[in-house]
Amino acid sequence: MAAVAPARRRKRRSVPIGRMLLLGFFLVFVLWPLYWMFNTSIKPSDDYLTVPPVWFPTEPTLVHYKAALFAYRGLDGLINSLIISLSATVLSALLGTLMAYSLARYNTGGQHLSFWVLSQRFLPPIGIVLPVFLIYRGVGLYDTHIGLIIAYTVFT
Known part of the structure; x- marks a missing residue:
């Protein structure tokens, strides 16, 4: 009868918290302009330059997409x-x-x-x-x- 070696346990690699924070910051830095462009595109015209800025439009509209596609060819x-x-x-x-x-x-x-x-x-x-x-x-x-x-x- 052959001896069976004990099963090796895999080491769990822990991801350093600093690396995750840096990656999260970089992700926000890259995706924020895309979010802001989309958010601005669905805002009514009155909400563009309000102070303080409107982070989430209360009445989203697609009128700007309609104008870009049809009025401006x-x-x-x-x-x-x-x-x-x-x-x-x-x-x-x-x-x-x-x-x-x-x-x-x-x-x-x-x-x-x-x-x-x-x-x-x-x-x-x-x-x-x-x-x-x-x-x-x-x-x-x-x-x-x-x-x-x-x-x-x-x-x-």
């Missing part, structure tokens, strides 16, 4: 941003996957093609803004969704 901007960003993301992922596969699988373009593709990232985009603008204006892509999608796809 924020919903149009949000929809445009979603269309452009999703299109550029899908197109970049698709083209990047196909290019990476062809570079890894086939011996295309010589041995320096992959270095050439990566070296294009060294050129700062601000250096080619004027030529891209002039080309876009010439071919009618200036201020269009397609123009932005192409630019974001190329530069990412």
Whole structure:
């Protein structure tokens, strides 16, 4: 019969109280501006700059969100941003996957093609803004969704 060793007890690590207090202070420091922005956004207009400040609005309202989305055309901007960003993301992922596969699988373009593709990232985009603008204006892509999608796809 084999001898059985006694089960080891795990040591409970105690978290120093100072570390928890520091973490709590940091959390409040980081989250307080977010709370204040949200709180101010649901306050009526009369409660913005009252002294003493209103910590919890008595009559929360969503009128400011309604104004931002509809009166100031924020919903149009949000929809445009979603269309452009999703299109550029899908197109970049698709083209990047196909290019990476062809570079890894086939011996295309010589041995320096992959270095050439990566070296294009060294050129700062601000250096080619004027030529891209002039080309876009010439071919009618200036201020269009397609123009932005192409630019974001190329530069990412």
